Amino acid sequence: MRKIVPLTFVISTLFALNQGIDYWKENAQPDSKSYESVISNADNIQAKTQPKQVEEKTSMAQIKSLYKEVSAFVTDHLFDFSSNEVDEMKPLGSDEIFSANIGDACPVLPVPTISFTDANVSSSFAGCSGISLTAAGCGGNQVRWYRNGLYEGTGTTFTGYPSTNANYYAECSDGASCTSTKSNSLHVPVxxxxxxxxxxxxxxxxxxxxxxxxxxxxxxxxxxxxxxxxxxxxxxxxxxxxxxxxxxxxxxxxxxxxxxxxxxxxxxxxxxxxANSRVNVLPTATISATTPTTVCPGNNVKMQWNYDYEFNQGGGTLTFQWKKGGIDITGATSTNFIATQGPGAYTLTVTKNGCSSTSAPINVTNSGTAPTQKPVIRDMNGVAVTSTVYTCGYTTLYGNGCANGQTLRWYVKGSEYVQGTGSSVGAFATTYGSKYYARCSTGETCDGVASDTVLVAVARVEVTKTLGATACNPTILTASSTPGTNVTFQWYKDSNLINGATANQYSTHEEGYYQVAASFTNLFNNGTCNPTSSSMNTTSTQAAATPVITACAGANPGTCTPLVSPINTYSGSPVTLQVSNCNGTVVWSTGASATSIVVSASGTYTAKCTNTLCTSPNGNTIQVIVAACSSSLTLSHPANDITSNPNANGNLRQASASNGSITATNWVTGNGTKATYAAKSVTLSPGFIADTGTIFTANTGGCN
Missing domain, CATH: 2.60.40.10 (Immunoglobulins)
Incomplete structure (x- = not known):
C-alpha cells in the first residue's frame, strides 16, 4: 500500500522550519518569541500551511530536532530509493502531487489487469494513430494510468497518441491517498x-x-x-x-x-x-544537325548535342563520344561535332556514373560535284600569302582563283563556320592569331578545295628581365617583337621617355617601371603600328660608377685646362690627376685613396670607385712622361723642328729656371702648331723660324 502526501506540504514545512530558526537567532530572549506552526493536519492531502501565532517556550535544540526529523522523513520516506522507480511527480498545484510509501494504514485495494481495448490493435503509428487500453478489477475504485513510470491520467479506459515505444501499467486508487500494487505491463510499439x-x-x-x-x-x-x-x-x-x-x-x-x-x-x-533524395534517370540523348546533311563529296556536316537539364542532375561527370556506324570517332568527345568522315549514320553516346544513353542517328549523304579550283589569299598590297599576316588588330584579306559562277567562301580554322562570302573578308587578329582559309563554292553544301591557311597575328612587343649575377650588376631588359623585322624601339621609365634608349636592350641600376614601345613599318595594312609592352618593374642595385680621370699641370692647379694623355713634363713640374663621377671611395692604381693625386714620375695612372658592396671597372688611363731638367738645351734645324701638336697640350721645351738656357735655330711650322720655350734665358738665333699660323711662346721660367 502507498499513501498520497501533497508535495506542497513538504516544501512549506521545510520553509517554515528555516524561517523559525532564523527568527530564533536574531533574538536575545527566545523565550518571549512566537513561531509559526509548521505542521498542520498531515493526513489531509489538500491541507496548506497557514500562519498562526502560538506562544510556546522552547529551545533552539528543539527547533533543530524538529527540522532534522522532517528532513529525515523527506529523505527516507517520500523518496523510496530502495526500489528502481521514482514515484510520480506532477507540477505544483495538482491535487495529487507526490506518492510515497509511508507507514499510515491504507485499505487493501485490488490489483487491476489491463489489456488492449481492441485485441487487433496492439501498436500505434507515429504522428497520427492512437492506442486504447482498458483496465479491469478495480471495482468502484479509481484507475490510475502510467507510461514508462510517469503518471498519465485516470479512467477505466486510456487513449493516447504516443510517438515512441512505451510500457504501460495501471493502479487502483481509493481516490484519496492510497493505491494498489501495479497491474501487468503492456508494451506498445510505435x-x-x-x-x-x-x-x-x-x-x-x-x-x-x-x-x-x-x-x-x-x-x-x-x-x-x-x-x-x-x-x-x-x-x-x-x-x-x-x-x-x-x-x-x-x-x-x-x-x-x-x-x-x-x-x-x-x-x-x-x-x-x-524518398531520401531525388531520383535521377539518365534521359535519352538527342542530337541535331546545324547544316544540311546532304552535301558534296569532301564537305562536312555540323552536329550538336541537344542540352537536357536532366543530364546534369545528381553527382557525376558527363562524357561524350560521337560515332559513325556504331564505331567511335577518335577525338570526337565534345558536345559539338563536325562530320568530315563522309556519308554514314552518326550518333552520340552520353555517359554518366556508368550509365550510357545513345541518340538516334543522323544520316549524312553525298550529292553533286565539288569545285577543284584552289583559291589564292592575298594581303592588302596584293601579295599572295601562304603563312602569316601581321596587323595592329584588323586587316583585310583578298582571294581569287574561283571559276565563273562560283562563290568564294571564307572560314576560320577551328570553328569551320562561314565568316563571309565574296572576294575579301575582314580579318581580326587575336593574341595568338586567327587562321583563315577560303574555298570556291557552287552552293551552300558544295565547297571545293581549301586554300592555304593564313595566320592573321597581332604585331606585339614584350619585355623580359634578366637580373645581374650580384647586386653590383645592372638589370638587363630585353625587348622582343613579333614580327622581328622592320621594327624600332623606344624605352620608357615610369612613363617618361629615356633619351637615347632605342636599342632592343636596356640596362639599369635604378628602381622603376619600364616599358618599351615598338614601331613597326611596312605591315600589310600599309600603316605604322606602335604597340607598347606591359610594365616591367626593377629594383635598385648598388653598382659603383666608373670614374672619369682628368689631368692638370702643377701641384695645385685650381682651375685649369685639362692635359691630354700622354703628358710630357719635366722633373720638378708635377701633374695633378683628378677623379669625377665616383659614388664611393676612389682607389688609385698607386694605392692612394683620394679624389686627386699629384704625380711627378713617369707612368700610366688609373683609378677605381668602390662602395660597400661593389667595385667599378678602371677608369680612363693617363700616361705621364717626365724628362730630366737640363741646364742648357740646343734646338737645331732640322733635327729639332716642331711641325704639329702631339696632343692638345702642345709642345713644351724647358731648361733650368735657375741657370738654364735655350738656344734655338729650329723651325716651328704647321697651322695651329703650339710651341712653348721656358728657361732662365731663351735665345732665338738666326735661322729660327716660327711660321704664320703657329702659336709660339718664349718665357723665363723653366724646370727645377
Whole structure:
C-alpha cells in the first residue's frame, strides 16, 4: 500500500522550519518569541500551511530536532530509493502531487489487469494513430494510468497518441491517498514509415527503373499489423494508378508516398514518407544537325548535342563520344561535332556514373560535284600569302582563283563556320592569331578545295628581365617583337621617355617601371603600328660608377685646362690627376685613396670607385712622361723642328729656371702648331723660324 502526501506540504514545512530558526537567532530572549506552526493536519492531502501565532517556550535544540526529523522523513520516506522507480511527480498545484510509501494504514485495494481495448490493435503509428487500453478489477475504485513510470491520467479506459515505444501499467486508487500494487505491463510499439532504398543511386540508367517501397518499422520489428492504403506522388503531384506499397520510378523527380492508416477507433490517420533524395534517370540523348546533311563529296556536316537539364542532375561527370556506324570517332568527345568522315549514320553516346544513353542517328549523304579550283589569299598590297599576316588588330584579306559562277567562301580554322562570302573578308587578329582559309563554292553544301591557311597575328612587343649575377650588376631588359623585322624601339621609365634608349636592350641600376614601345613599318595594312609592352618593374642595385680621370699641370692647379694623355713634363713640374663621377671611395692604381693625386714620375695612372658592396671597372688611363731638367738645351734645324701638336697640350721645351738656357735655330711650322720655350734665358738665333699660323711662346721660367 502507498499513501498520497501533497508535495506542497513538504516544501512549506521545510520553509517554515528555516524561517523559525532564523527568527530564533536574531533574538536575545527566545523565550518571549512566537513561531509559526509548521505542521498542520498531515493526513489531509489538500491541507496548506497557514500562519498562526502560538506562544510556546522552547529551545533552539528543539527547533533543530524538529527540522532534522522532517528532513529525515523527506529523505527516507517520500523518496523510496530502495526500489528502481521514482514515484510520480506532477507540477505544483495538482491535487495529487507526490506518492510515497509511508507507514499510515491504507485499505487493501485490488490489483487491476489491463489489456488492449481492441485485441487487433496492439501498436500505434507515429504522428497520427492512437492506442486504447482498458483496465479491469478495480471495482468502484479509481484507475490510475502510467507510461514508462510517469503518471498519465485516470479512467477505466486510456487513449493516447504516443510517438515512441512505451510500457504501460495501471493502479487502483481509493481516490484519496492510497493505491494498489501495479497491474501487468503492456508494451506498445510505435511504427514509422519510410521509403526504401534509403541510399538512392546518383543515376538510374536510361530505360531502367528504380523500385521504391514503403517500409514500416519499429525498434524491433518490420511486420506492420495494419493494412494501409497508398498514393505515390512525383514532385508533389499524385501519380495516376500508383496505389501499391511499391512503385517503379522511370523518370527523374522527387518521390513521396501518401499513407492512410486504418484504425478501429478513428476514421483516418494519414502521413507522408519521402524518398531520401531525388531520383535521377539518365534521359535519352538527342542530337541535331546545324547544316544540311546532304552535301558534296569532301564537305562536312555540323552536329550538336541537344542540352537536357536532366543530364546534369545528381553527382557525376558527363562524357561524350560521337560515332559513325556504331564505331567511335577518335577525338570526337565534345558536345559539338563536325562530320568530315563522309556519308554514314552518326550518333552520340552520353555517359554518366556508368550509365550510357545513345541518340538516334543522323544520316549524312553525298550529292553533286565539288569545285577543284584552289583559291589564292592575298594581303592588302596584293601579295599572295601562304603563312602569316601581321596587323595592329584588323586587316583585310583578298582571294581569287574561283571559276565563273562560283562563290568564294571564307572560314576560320577551328570553328569551320562561314565568316563571309565574296572576294575579301575582314580579318581580326587575336593574341595568338586567327587562321583563315577560303574555298570556291557552287552552293551552300558544295565547297571545293581549301586554300592555304593564313595566320592573321597581332604585331606585339614584350619585355623580359634578366637580373645581374650580384647586386653590383645592372638589370638587363630585353625587348622582343613579333614580327622581328622592320621594327624600332623606344624605352620608357615610369612613363617618361629615356633619351637615347632605342636599342632592343636596356640596362639599369635604378628602381622603376619600364616599358618599351615598338614601331613597326611596312605591315600589310600599309600603316605604322606602335604597340607598347606591359610594365616591367626593377629594383635598385648598388653598382659603383666608373670614374672619369682628368689631368692638370702643377701641384695645385685650381682651375685649369685639362692635359691630354700622354703628358710630357719635366722633373720638378708635377701633374695633378683628378677623379669625377665616383659614388664611393676612389682607389688609385698607386694605392692612394683620394679624389686627386699629384704625380711627378713617369707612368700610366688609373683609378677605381668602390662602395660597400661593389667595385667599378678602371677608369680612363693617363700616361705621364717626365724628362730630366737640363741646364742648357740646343734646338737645331732640322733635327729639332716642331711641325704639329702631339696632343692638345702642345709642345713644351724647358731648361733650368735657375741657370738654364735655350738656344734655338729650329723651325716651328704647321697651322695651329703650339710651341712653348721656358728657361732662365731663351735665345732665338738666326735661322729660327716660327711660321704664320703657329702659336709660339718664349718665357723665363723653366724646370727645377
Amino acid at each position: 511504427w514509422n514509415a519510410r521509403v526504401i532504398p534509403t541510399n538512392i543511386p546518383p543515376t538510374v540508367c536510361t530505360g531502367d527503373s528504380l523500385e521504391l517501397a514503403v517500409e514500416f518499422y519499429t525498434a524491433s520489428s518490420t511486420n506492420f499489423p495494419l493494412a494501409p492504403s497508398y498514393q505515390w506522388r512525383k514532385d508533389g503531384y499524385p501519380v495516376s494508378g500508383a496505389t501499391n506499397s511499391t512503385y517503379k520510378a522511370k523518370v527523374s523527380g522527387y518521390y513521396s508516398v501518401f499513407i492512410n492508416i486504418p484504425l478501429p477507433f478513428k476514421n483516418t490517420c494519414t502521413t507522408n514518407a519521402y
